[in-house]
Amino acid sequence: MTNLKYMIKEAFNNLGRNALVVLGAILAVFISLTLTFGTLIFGEIVRVNTLQWAEDVRVIAFLQDDLAVEETAVLQNEVASWTEVADVSYISKSDAYDEAVILFADDDSMLSVLVDNPDLLPASLRVQPVDPADYEVIVIRLSSTPGVSEVKSAGEAIDAMIALRDGLRIMFWLLAVALGVAAIALIANTIHMAIYARREEIEIMQLVGASNWFVRTPFLIEGALEGLIGGALAVTFIVLAQQMAVDRLSQLPEWINLSIQNDFILRQGALVLLFGVVAGLVGSSLSLAVHRTLRS
Amino acid sequence: MIKLENVTKVYPGGTVAVKDVNFEVAKGEFVFLVGASGSGKSTLIRLMMREEPPTNGEIWIAGKHVTAMPSSKIPYLRRSIGTVFQDFKLLPTKTAYENVAFAMEVTGKNRSVIRNQVPQVLKLVGLSDKAERLPRQLSGGEQQRVAVARAFVNRPLILLADEPTGNLDPATSVGIMRILDRINRTGTTVVMATHDHAIVDAMQRRVVELDRGRISRDESRGIYESRPVGTAATEEVDLSEEPAAEQEPESVDASNSSSDDSSDSPEDIE
Structure with a gap:
């Protein structure tokens, strides 16, 4: 002591x-x-x-036009259940139309095309990955999913x-x-x-x-x-x-x-x-x- | 009390400091280690205090086999050994009292024991009235007395001294030798390395002479006979207990020039 x-x-x-x-x-x-x-x-x-x-990273899956509403809901639920997916939101044709109208507000020629063909833009699922690094897996899985016509993501930007x-x-x-x-x-x-x-x-x-x-x-x-x-x-x-x-x-x-x-x-x-x-x-x-x- | 068997010490680089040394010191003996510079005196002292291990051979100190002693045990060995050196080794920031007390504090001694013992030992070496001085306010002889007091305060079984008078003039050396003699008479074994002819001749104690690392002579009542040519030991040394014509050198500190001679004639033990 x-x-x-x-x-x-x-x-x-x-x-x-x-x-x-x-x-x-x-x-x-x-x-x-x-x-x-x-x-x-x-x-x-x-x-x-x-x-x-990372929260802004999205994979967009454009849906086939002939998909029924129930089929779309099933598809959305299925994608949402994937482990690498954090969130899925459904953008209907009319949602896409509204967005496009705002996006091309300054472009009269585009606007006239849109107004003439309100069904031109396809409906889509916007998929947010849990980890941005997983976006490629999601792209591949979505591509082989029936009902999906095309998959898009800002791949290079995400990689960078x-x-x-x-x-x-x-x-x-x-x-x-x-x-x-x-x-x-x-x-x-x-x-x-x-x-x-x-x-x-x-x-x-x-x-x-x-x-x-x-x-x-x-x-x-x-x-x-x-x-x-x-x-x-x-x-x-x-x-x-x-x-x-x-x-x-x-x-x-x-x-x-x-x-x-x-x-x-x-x-x-x-x-x-x-x-x-x-x-x-x-x-x-x-x-x-x-x-x-x-x-x- | 001390036993060395076939002790050899080789330093890194191949210098053989001590070679095949055998010797034994009984309890209460007073032994001078003599010999030229580099003959191995200091190495023997360092081996005995286990400052370093021998290259070969066995050493027993105070009943302990110290050759292969683990470093954690060395402090406890040191507590049964007092050491005095040519350069005093006092802490410059501590007073005479604190330097002596330090040896008790580091071994965890009770404060009341310290308060009781330190003044006694300072009295033994004749420094009672200079207890509160710092080393630099003391003369060389007085500093060495503090060192001797510190070495003795824990009542060691053995006192090892390496050229304790090497930095002191002959008269002051006599004072130190008186104190060592007194300590020896309390039963403490004393081993002192020295090349001070006058002291060895006057004390008439056992002399062990070293020559290039080997023991060349061991006499129970010897003198320092192997004098180099041209250095005659002419000083007459009086070690009797009567008040001698002993003089302390001028103090290093000018303020310390008070000629109080009381400190130069240390009182007896007890």
């Missing part, structure tokens, strides 16, 4: 004694975790926004969107991992400096018979504290920055959404804090191990 009190006291004393080095470590953690956390948040913003694109989304996801993860590793390395380096600055004291502790844990624990506590403080600063900074961005950039185009679910921030923030502490512990353990191998 006295030991633990002594070690915690030692850890805090060291924080004060090596104020500059400690400040450096906290700043290092703060910066690398801010970048890590910022990357996660930005990645989430991108994910939420690309999710909206999926590639962009996956690329961004991977990029953000790699960035977050790289920055996390950098945080650990920076903490390890700082603790290493702290140990180097105190090598005389450590040597003397070992001379008079201080147990290994007695020597190490203050450094571990120090590392964990530096990680915790740096992590807390990073989380605070990012949360404030994100809120400011939402407030200040309210005049952004509607299709960009900067706001993020609170529970995402809470969960990721807690993870970043935990990561800070773990990085501190790992960093100080690493430098202790290095120190030990250097000594022997």
